[in-house]
Amino acid sequence: MTLATLPVTPEPTGSGAAACADQATLALYRHSPDLLLQAVARAARDDFPAWLTHVQPAAACTRPVRLAGTLTTIEAATGRILDLRHTADMPDGTIYKPCGNRRASVCPACSKRYQNDAYQLVRAGLVGGKGVPAEVARHPAVFPTFTAPSFGEVHTRRVKKHTCARRTECDCRAEPCHARRDLTVCPHGARLACFARHDLADPRLGTPLCLDCYDHAGQVVWNLYAGELWRRTTITIRRYIEQLCRERGVPKVPMTYERNGTIRTRWVLPVRLSFGKAAEMQRRGVAHFHAIIRLDGFDPDQPDATVAPPSALDADDLVAAVDHAATTVVFATVPHPHEPGGWRIGWGDQVLTKVITVAALGEVTDAQVAAYLAKYATKSTEVTGHTSGRITTDTIDLYADRRGTHVERLVDACWRLAHARWTCKGCGQHSDRWVCPVCAARGREALWPVPESSPFRRLGRWAHMLGFGGHFLTKSRRYSVTFAVLRGQRIV
Template sequence: MAADLTTVVPGQAHPSGPGHRPHPAASTGFVGRDESAFTRATTPDYFGWLEHVKAAAGCSHPIRLSGEVATIDRGTGQLLAATRTEDMPDGEIYKPCGNRRHAVCPSCAHTYQRDAYQLLRAGLAGGKGIPSTVARHPAVFVTFTAPSFGTVHTRVVKRHTCGNRRRCDCRPEPCHPRRASDPTAAPCEHGQPSVCWARHEDGDPRLGQPLCLDCYDYQAQVVWNHSAPELWRRTTIAVTRHLNARARALGLPWVAQLTASGKTRRVPPVKPSFGKVAEMQRRAVVHYHAVIRLDGVHPTDPEAIVPPPAGIGVDDLVAAVEHAAAAVAFTTRPHPTNPAGWRITWGEQVDVRPISADGEITDGKVAGYLAKYATKSTEATGHVSRRLDGEVIDLYANEHGTHPERLVDACWTLGAHRDWQQLRRWAHMLGFGGHFLTKSRRYSTTFRILRDARILWRRTETGHEYADQPDGDDTTLIVGLLTYAGSGWRTTGDALLANTAAAMARERHEIAREEMTAAA
C-alpha cells in the first residue's frame, strides 16, 4: 500500500473549506475500512470514480478542489466550454499533494524522484530540450562533506566484494580502534570511552551518534548546516574564477557577446553549470553531491549551450573544484555565545570524479544516485517534524537529551539572538534552510516543464481530462476557477481502493519496463 491509511479518519479529520461537503457515510461517525470500501465499490459509477481520481490515486493526502474549469479562445477571449465539478464524481477534482519527501507521501515522492532523474540526466546526456552535444562536455561528480564536530560511530568498508551496494554485506572495519598505549584511547573528560571496536552493521542505530554527547559541538554543527548554502555559493564563484584564470593562462580569447540592450561586452570563454542535491547524513549534518559541467559561451545567444573551447578539459575542471573546496572559507557574524563567529569550511573528504559515457561514473548512475537523495530529508537522523514554535519546542528540544534533541535545542538557543532568528525558523531541519535540489539556469530543463509535459501526456492518454476540452491546441487557454475544498481521502475505503488501483498500475508499468529492457 502506497499510503498510510491510519492518517485518514473519516468523520474526524475533514478539513473545512469553500465547497466542502462531508461524505454521507462520515456523518454518522467512524466507518470501518471494509464497509466504506464496499460502499464505494458497489456504486454504479465506481469505475468512473477510479478514472476520475487516477491522477492522485497513489497520493497519501490528495488536495480536493471544487469550482469550474473553463476553456477560452486565446485570440478572441470567447468561452468555448465550461465544466463544473458538481457534474463530476464526488463533486470535486483530486490533485496529488506533490510532496517530495518519501516519508510523507511515497507516491508523490516517487514522481518527484523520476522527474529529478530526468532533469539531472538531461544535463549530462541531452534530451528534454537540452542538446545531445552536452554528452561530450567535460563533467565531474563531486561530493562535498562537512568538517568534524566530534567523534561519531561510523561504518567503513575499505574493500567491497559485494555485487550490489544496496544490499552490501561486506565486513566493515572497526569503528574507532585505538591501541591501549595510544594517548587518544583514554576516556574523555566526561568519562566516556573514545574507542569503539565494533564492526557496525548498516542498520545499527548507533551509527552517526557521538561517542560522547557532551563533547560534541552542537552549536557549531547547526551553524554550519545553516551556512552551507552560502558556502556552496562562494564555492561556485571560486570554481568560475579559477576556470577563467586557467583560460587566460592558456591564451583562450575572450568572447565578444551582444547584450539585449545592443551593447557588446567581453566575457570569459568558459562557464560552469551544475546540478546539486543535499543529503542529510546520519550524524545530522548536510553533505552536497553535485554534477558540474563545463560549457562554452555563444557570442550572440547567451542561453545557448555550446562546448567549451579546445585546450581546456576535464583535468582543468577537476583542478578548479579541488582548489575551490580547499580555499573557500568565511566567518559568520558574531554571536554572544561566540563573539568571534564560527569558521565555515568544507571537510577534508572532498571527492571529485570525472563522468564519462563508458567509465565507472556514468550519467545514468550519477543521475540515479542524486535523484535518490532528492526525496529524503531528516529521516536518517531520527528526527522528523514540521516547523516548530514555542508551543511544541519542548517536545523536540533537550540540551541533555538525544543527539537530534540537542541539535534542535542548539538551534532554538542560538536563535534567541536577534540576528540569528532564522535558526529557530529552521530548527525542524536542524539548522539547514536551503533547497535539497538546485541547479544553475543553463544546466538542464525545469521541473515545471516536466510537469507540464506529464499533464499533456495524461490528457492525450485519457482523451480529455475535462469535458469538451481541446487537446494540444495552442489557440485555447484552460482556466481553472477552483477553490480549496479539503485535503485527504474522504474515507479510508476510498484511500484503500484508489491506492490499490495505483499500486497495480505501477506494477504493470514496472513489468512492462523490465520486459522492454530485457528485449533491448
C-alpha cells in the same frame, strides 16, 4: 513500471457488488470504520465508474489535495464565458490533485514521480535530450562530493573491501569503529574509543562518542550557511577556470549588450560552467553535497546556446578547480551573542572528485550519477531518526532537549541560537522572545521588535531540518530542463 504509474484503481467496469448485499447493509458499510467495507459500499454505487475516472489522477497519492469551487472557461479574445461548472456537481464534490511532495516518508507515489523526473533532468544535462543538445555528452564533466567538517567524533562504519552486491544491503565485515591502544577519556569522563563493528541498522551510527564534547551549535550553523558556502565555491571554481584560460592564451570574444539605450561591448572568455547539486543528510545530522560540474563554451552570437568548450581545457582542469575551491573557500559568520567572533564555515577534508564519462571509460558513468543524485532528491532527515514537520513554540518541547539525545540537542541548538537574548530599545530589558514582554504589557503601541534581522533567526524556521534550509536538488539555469517542462510533457 514505477509506483507513480501503477494502476492503483481498476479500470471502470460494471459494478456487481450490489448483488452481494442489500441497500440497508451497504448503508451501514458506508459509515463503517473498516476501510474494506467502505470500499465495498463505494463499489456498489451506480456512479462508481465515473468516480473511478474522477479520482484516477491522484489515485496513488497518500494525501491528495481537495479543490472545491467554480471552474469557468472564458474565451480569451472576447471574454465570453464558454462553460461554467461547480465542483459540487462532481463525485465527492471536490477535484483531487496529487500533493506533489518530494519526500518518500510523506508520499511514496509523488516522491517516486519526483525522483523519476530528477533522474531525467540530471541525465539530460549529461547526455542530452529533453531539449538539451546531444553534444553535451562530449563536454568535460566531473562529479565532486563536498563533505562537512568534523564537529566531534561519532560512531561510524568503515569497510575496507566490499564483497556485497549492493551497498544499501551491505553485510560485509566492518572495521572497528574507533579502535585505540590507549583508552582516552574526554573531560566529561566518556571513553573516546569504540571497538564495535557496526552493521547498517545499528542505531549508534552517527551519534557522538561524547554528547557533551560534540559541537551541536557549530553543526547547525554550518547547515544554515551550507548554501552560502556552495555559492562561494562555485564562484571560486569559475575564477580558477578563467585564470587558466588567461594563462593558456584562450582569446576573449566580444559580447554586445544594451544598457540605458546605449549599445555597449564587453570582452569575455568563451567558457561557461553549468552546475547541478543534490544534498544528502548524513546520519550525524549534517548535510553534504554531491554535485555535477560541466564545462561548456560560450558563443556571444547565441548566448543561450550550449556549445563546446575551448580545446585548451579538459576534465583534469575541472578536478583541479574543485580541489582548489574546496581547500580555499573559508569564511566566518556574522557575530552571535553565543559566538562573538562568528563560526568558521568551510568544507571538510574528505572531498572526492570523479570524472564523468558517457562511454563508461572514466571513473563513473552518466547513468550512475543521475541515479545517485535522483535518489537523494526524495530524502530528508529520515536517516537521523527525526521526521517532524515545522516546529513551533507549541511543539518545541516535544523534539528539543538540551540534555537529551544527539538529534534532540541539535534541535535545541537551532531553537536556542534563533532565540538568543537581545536588548530592548524601549525599556532596556533583556529577552529571548520575539517581542519584549515588558513593553507588551504596557500596550501594543509600545512594542519594540527585535532590532536587527539576524540570519540566525532562520534556525528556528528550519529546526525540523536541523538547520539546513536549502533545496535538496538544485541546478544552474542552462544545465538542463526544468521540472515544469517535464511535467508539461507528461500532461500532454
